[in-house]
Amino acid sequence: MSSHAATKSSGSTGSIGGVRKIKEDLEVNKLFRALIKLGGSDLHLKVTKPPAMRVRGTIRELDMPPLTDEDMIRLCYPMMDERNTQIFHDEGGADFAHVVEMENDQGVKEPWRFRVNLFVQMGRVGMVSRKVERSIPNFEGLYLPPAMEKLCHYDQGMVLLAGVTGSGKSTTIA
Numbered sequence: 001m002s003s004h005a006a007t008k009s010s011g012s013t014g015s016i017g018g019v020r021k022i023k024e025d026l027e028v029n030k031l032f033r034a035l036i037k038l039g040g041s042d043l044h045l046k047v048t049k050p051p052a053m054r055v056r057g058t059i060r061e062l063d064m065p066p067l068t069d070e071d072m073i074r075l076c077y078p079m080m081d082e083r084n085t086q087i088f089h090d091e092g093g094a095d096f097a098h099v100v101e102m103e104n105d106q107g108v109k110e111p112w113r114f115r116v117n118l119f120v121q122m123g124r125v126g127m128v129s130r131k132v133e134r135s136i137p138n139f140e141g142l143y144l145p146p147a148m149e150k151l152c153h154y155d156q157g158m159v160l161l162a163g164v165t166g167s168g169k170s171t172t173i174a
Contacts, residue, residue: 072125093119
């Protein structure tokens, strides 16, 4: 692990099931909380662009200055544990979960989970993240054709599930 990444992840208290347990709140969590408040599904961070969020299918840039290379390192590196930092440096990208606590209307802190893809593109760090919904509807709530339920009962074979962003692929798999 690079010494730069090691100094940037000092808030970590370890890893539980591949998800970092955070002692200190990370700066990037402000963006994740804004995404939750706005009812968005995705957070996009790219050098030379302001942070952007997908809300109701439309990507919207936040009213913030464009991110620099230094901003990306400061925001993204602390999310990774040692293992993911090594993967990121070795392979040019890493996929991991990130959990952010946010108070609900009753003042109770609730965990929100995100799938994070951190990558290097054209020599610069970028990030896309998808909010994982907290509840999964029952089969009827997915409004899938009845034939789909039959597929769930097979114990071998392959099912290909495809669709546009936000169409429910992850929810259907869950």
